[in-house]
Amino acid sequence: xxxxxxxxxxxxxxxxxxxxxxxxxxxxxxxxxxxxxxxxxxxxxxxxxxxxxxxxxxxxxxxxxxxxxxxxxxxxxxxxxxxxxxxxxxxxxxxxxxxxx
Numbered sequence: 001x002x003x004x005x006x007x008x009x010x011x012x013x014x015x016x017x018x019x020x021x022x023x024x025x026x027x028x029x030x031x032x033x034x035x036x037x038x039x040x041x042x043x044x045x046x047x048x049x050x051x052x053x054x055x056x057x058x059x060x061x062x063x064x065x066x067x068x069x070x071x072x073x074x075x076x077x078x079x080x081x082x083x084x085x086x087x088x089x090x091x092x093x094x095x096x097x098x099x100x101x
Contacts, residue, residue: 009076017072018063026058 005014023030033055036048062068079090 005073009080014069014073014076017076018069019059021072021075022059022062022068025062026055029055029058 029051033048033051036051037044040047083089
């Protein structure tokens with residue numbers, strides 16, 4: 001069936017979408033952590049614990065959310081469907097668009 005997912009899709013491809021989307025949604029935490037690392041240099045492991053846990057917490061909340069998983073799965077299936085119709089992966093399709101806005 002259309003909804004049937006291969007092992008690699010469940011374990012690799014959908015988690016990849018989840019990671020990308022979760023990072024977008026946790027962008028505030030990502031920014032705080034990145035900024036902290038830049039400012040702390042070699043001491044970042046010690047100094048940025050707070051920012052790191054905040055980011056991990058934010059991401060983990062999404063990874064463990066069944067609704068979020070479903071959302072990413074649907075997005076994946078939609079992209080897979082498109083790919084089967086057009087033969088062009090979504091990312092490539094987006095890159096083909098003119099970049100000037």
